[in-house]
Amino acid sequence: xxxxxxxTLTTDxxxxxxxxGAMKGVILSVNPKALIVDITHEIEAHDVYSAAFTLRNxxxxxxxxxxxxxxxxxGVGSRRKPMLLHxxxxxxxxxxxxxxxxxxxxxxxxxxxxxxxxKYFLTPPSxxxxxxxxxxxVAGYLSLGIDPGEFGPELHDxxxxxxxxxxxxxxxxxxxxxxxDRFGNLITNIDAVSVDxxxxxGDVRIDVGSITLKNIAHSYSxxxxxxxLALMGSSGFLEIAxxxxxxxxxxxxxxxxxxxxxxxx
Amino acid sequence: xxxxxxxTLTTDxxxxxxxxGAMKGVILSVNPKALIVDITHEIEAHDVYSAAFTLRNxxxxxxxxxxxxxxxxxGVGSRRKPMLLHxxxxxxxxxxxxxxxxxxxxxxxxxxxxxxxxKYFLTPPSxxxxxxxxxxxVAGYLSLGIDPGEFGPELHDxxxxxxxxxxxxxxxxxxxxxxxDRFGNLITNIDAVSVDxxxxxGDVRIDVGSITLKNIAHSYSxxxxxxxLALMGSSGFLEIAxxxxxxxxxxxxxxxxxxxxxxxx
Amino acid sequence: xxxxxxxTLTTDxxxxxxxxGAMKGVILSVNPKALIVDITHEIEAHDVYSAAFTLRNxxxxxxxxxxxxxxxxxGVGSRRKPMLLHxxxxxxxxxxxxxxxxxxxxxxxxxxxxxxxxKYFLTPPSxxxxxxxxxxxVAGYLSLGIDPGEFGPELHDxxxxxxxxxxxxxxxxxxxxxxxDRFGNLITNIDAVSVDxxxxxGDVRIDVGSITLKNIAHSYSxxxxxxxLALMGSSGFLEIAxxxxxxxxxxxxxxxxxxxxxxxx
Numbered sequence: 001x002x003x004x005x006x007x008t009l010t011t012d013x014x015x016x017x018x019x020x021g022a023m024k025g026v027i028l029s030v031n032p033k034a035l036i037v038d039i040t041h042e043i044e045a046h047d048v049y050s051a052a053f054t055l056r057n058x059x060x061x062x063x064x065x066x067x068x069x070x071x072x073x074x075g076v077g078s079r080r081k082p083m084l085l086h087x088x089x090x091x092x093x094x095x096x097x098x099x100x101x102x103x104x105x106x107x108x109x110x111x112x113x114x115x116x117x118x119k120y121f122l123t124p125p126s127x128x129x130x131x132x133x134x135x136x137x138v139a140g141y142l143s144l145g146i147d148p149g150e151f152g153p154e155l156h157d158x159x160x161x162x163x164x165x166x167x168x169x170x171x172x173x174x175x176x177x178x179x180x181d182r183f184g185n186l187i188t189n190i191d192a193v194s195v196d197x198x199x200x201x202g203d204v205r206i207d208v209g210s211i212t213l214k215n216i217a218h219s220y221s222x223x224x225x226x227x228x229l230a231l232m233g234s235s236g237f238l239e240i241a242x243x244x245x246x247x248x249x250x251x252x253x254x255x256x257x258x259x260x261x262x263x264x265x
Numbered sequence: 266x267x268x269x270x271x272x273t274l275t276t277d278x279x280x281x282x283x284x285x286g287a288m289k290g291v292i293l294s295v296n297p298k299a300l301i302v303d304i305t306h307e308i309e310a311h312d313v314y315s316a317a318f319t320l321r322n323x324x325x326x327x328x329x330x331x332x333x334x335x336x337x338x339x340g341v342g343s344r345r346k347p348m349l350l351h352x353x354x355x356x357x358x359x360x361x362x363x364x365x366x367x368x369x370x371x372x373x374x375x376x377x378x379x380x381x382x383x384k385y386f387l388t389p390p391s392x393x394x395x396x397x398x399x400x401x402x403v404a405g406y407l408s409l410g411i412d413p414g415e416f417g418p419e420l421h422d423x424x425x426x427x428x429x430x431x432x433x434x435x436x437x438x439x440x441x442x443x444x445x446d447r448f449g450n451l452i453t454n455i456d457a458v459s460v461d462x463x464x465x466x467g468d469v470r471i472d473v474g475s476i477t478l479k480n481i482a483h484s485y486s487x488x489x490x491x492x493x494l495a496l497m498g499s500s501g502f503l504e505i506a507x508x509x510x511x512x513x514x515x516x517x518x519x520x521x522x523x524x525x526x527x528x529x530x
Numbered sequence: 531x532x533x534x535x536x537x538t539l540t541t542d543x544x545x546x547x548x549x550x551g552a553m554k555g556v557i558l559s560v561n562p563k564a565l566i567v568d569i570t571h572e573i574e575a576h577d578v579y580s581a582a583f584t585l586r587n588x589x590x591x592x593x594x595x596x597x598x599x600x601x602x603x604x605g606v607g608s609r610r611k612p613m614l615l616h617x618x619x620x621x622x623x624x625x626x627x628x629x630x631x632x633x634x635x636x637x638x639x640x641x642x643x644x645x646x647x648x649k650y651f652l653t654p655p656s657x658x659x660x661x662x663x664x665x666x667x668v669a670g671y672l673s674l675g676i677d678p679g680e681f682g683p684e685l686h687d688x689x690x691x692x693x694x695x696x697x698x699x700x701x702x703x704x705x706x707x708x709x710x711d712r713f714g715n716l717i718t719n720i721d722a723v724s725v726d727x728x729x730x731x732g733d734v735r736i737d738v739g740s741i742t743l744k745n746i747a748h749s750y751s752x753x754x755x756x757x758x759l760a761l762m763g764s765s766g767f768l769e770i771a772x773x774x775x776x777x778x779x780x781x782x783x784x785x786x787x788x789x790x791x792x793x794x795x
Contacts, residue, residue, distance in 0.1 A: 004297075006293060006297070008286060008290075010283075010286075013712065014572075014712030015280075015545075015568075015570055015571070015572050016570055016572035016573070016712055017570065017584060017587070017711045017712055018540075018569050018570060018584040018585070018587045018588030019588075019711075019712075020568075020569075020570075021538060021540075021567065021568065021569030021570065021588035021591070022587065022588040022591040023591070024567050024591075025538075025567070025588065025589075025590075025591030025592035025593070025596070026591045028536060028565075028567070028592065028593055029591065029592065029593045032534075032536070032565075032593060035293075035297075036567075037286065037289050037290070037293070037301075038280075038285075038286065039283050039285075039286030040280055040281055040282065040283060040285075040286065041280070042279075042280050042281035043281070045712070045713050045714075045776070046774055054282060054283040055283070057282070057283045057287065058283030058284075058286035058287040058290065059290075060290075061286070061287040061288070061289075061290030061291045061294065061397065062290035062293065062294065063290070063293060063294045063297060066290070074750075074774045075750075075751055076749065076750065076751075077748065077749025077750060077751060078749055078750075078751035126763075126764045127748045127749040127761070128749065128750065128761065128763060128764050128769075129764035132591065132764065133764075181282045181284075182278065182279030182281055182282055182284075182310070183310050184310075218342065218392045219341065219342025219343055219392040219393065220339075220340075220341065220342060220343075220393065221340055221341075221342060221343035231392070231393065233391075233393060234391045234393050234394035234397065234398075239393075244311055244339045246310070269562075271558060271562070273551060273555075275548075275551075280545075300558075300562075302551065302554050302555070302558070302566075303545075303550075303551065304548050304550075304551030305545055305546055305547065305548060305550075305551065306545070307544075307545050307546035308546070319547060319548040320548070322547070322548045322552065323548030323549075323551035323552040323555065324555075325555075326551070326552040326553070326554075326555030326556045326559065326662065327555035327558065327559065328555070328558060328559045328562060331555070446547045446549075447543065447544030447546055447547055447549075447575070448575050449575075483607065483657045484606065484607025484608055484657040484658065485604075485605075485606065485607060485608075485658065486605055486606075486607060486608035496657070496658065498656075498658060499656045499658050499659035499662065499663075504658075509576055509604045511575070
């Protein structure tokens, strides 16, 4: 796979300090032709799970060869390893703490490398800002075409986190809310494949919080303004939304709350 | 008009989810040489009016041929049409919901097209994220030089929203506050032409909330720190500000509040 | 020094209005090949000191020749001068109000110029938005290779602000908290040189607020989760942090609070 000059950034650095700027400066010092794209810097501080979920939803839209850098790194400076993951489509750079748990497609070939070759780091790297001192410059060198194996030895065992799995039976799916987006849409862990399988057996009803929905809509506007609905969202999961409103505020539901979809009897 | 490789983005997507990143990934997948510039992603959710006003204030600073993409789209997936507007200076891409109401100059020639040619879309497009699935890729193709007429048939009737007009007479102008910026400056709908016309007839006074101003200043520092003033703002409208302070907080005024400028007797 | 096509932006414009977009549009109208990098637009309104500190921490990561634009400009339109600072490594563009006080290295040669040549401005410049009308276009021309001396006469006396100095004696250092970052880390004005000098004389203890620390850690994870620690931060100053937590919230400390490091007796 050819490398790309595109480098994306997903961090919990926020945008009020100069952290992101410093990291971009280092990347551009190594490769002035790098094309840096922000995915987000607003991951809640230290929330590795949210970073992993956000990266899953956006990384696949980028061209083959893109270098995805993710720095949500509460263990910076400890023994957690700085890592390069090389999949069939992309490069991923960040701490080995689970942040890349959702980016590998089923059956996709993956190579992982620990970043140990300090000639590709700022010297000496700080113990608190590896985004600037390790991941940034390595991203720059990678975008110049340095081979993944040059940065350090292969890693054979990476840290994984997992999405809570829905419980699927012949007549129902029990899931939960795993993410709330900026519009207040409630994203669940109930995937399209499970939903389609259940719906081939009959009409379904959905119970979540105090409401029951008897339909899966195609778009928000199929219900009246201010009314709740369920639909398959752009991330590939079932979502609960309110047409032109905020489901999170209106329904009082939060991350972790249960949702059940079952065949109507 | 030659197309440009510059694509600007104005959305209500926020920056904490990966929506903006996904959209940029799609654009760069179509045209890796596109130059993407964020105008803002902090439009309040579903606030088409604010998006239209923000776009008006910033789009004109860009070079001829720039592609302006605006996705504030509460009706996504409904019958509202995805649209391409082609003016003498720019291309505008977004939903036909009024978001481009303030970008056409008086007398400027405009062609509008409905986006129907699905070969330029991600397939199949989702019903909830046309920024990624329709507007993003079309922006990419447009920046590659595809002719506007290739994307679909001409549209002869677009949705328009309007700014509230001030009431102008020989001796006074009655207007209102239409926008509050991040500094707390209160932007009114009273335009420079009306103000100049009134001032040729004599000295004016301005009444807004509980204060009266007897002058139009040239810069904030013409009054003492913490004092209110009126001046012609960078958007071309009369603004009420507080020198080194926040007029919105200090004066307790909000969007929709009345302002009157009249000749002093 | 050769100019670069990289232009960084540090402002208090926020990201919800179109101010940043308009400024970028103007820069790209002058030089479509400019590479614009946001450092931050979230400086608190009118807070020149924070802008100066943020710029100090991030500007040095950029390649030689980078043009750093900083517009935190409460005196816009008054007699404060628009300025270009030319150091051995960088160009700095912004108001002469102290915002560049911390960017010049000790002993570095500096030339300053007042921006007076209006052919490089938007005409006529507004009195309230010099970022768009003066600094933006001048940055564009500078990135095209226009000589610094072309923009106006040399300036021999610039406004300076200073960081509060720590009080250093043989047995102790008395400093204060000068910045709080998005993670809640408390950055002090106690620099590495002073700390190293004191530590060559013996073990130290640190008193801040109600806590005492008897060690300077190398990384956050050297203490238990939720425990406070002191370490030398990525900005080169002593920081007080909480491992995987927020020191600002947990310890109830704020900007200006005192900190003392002294030899243990």
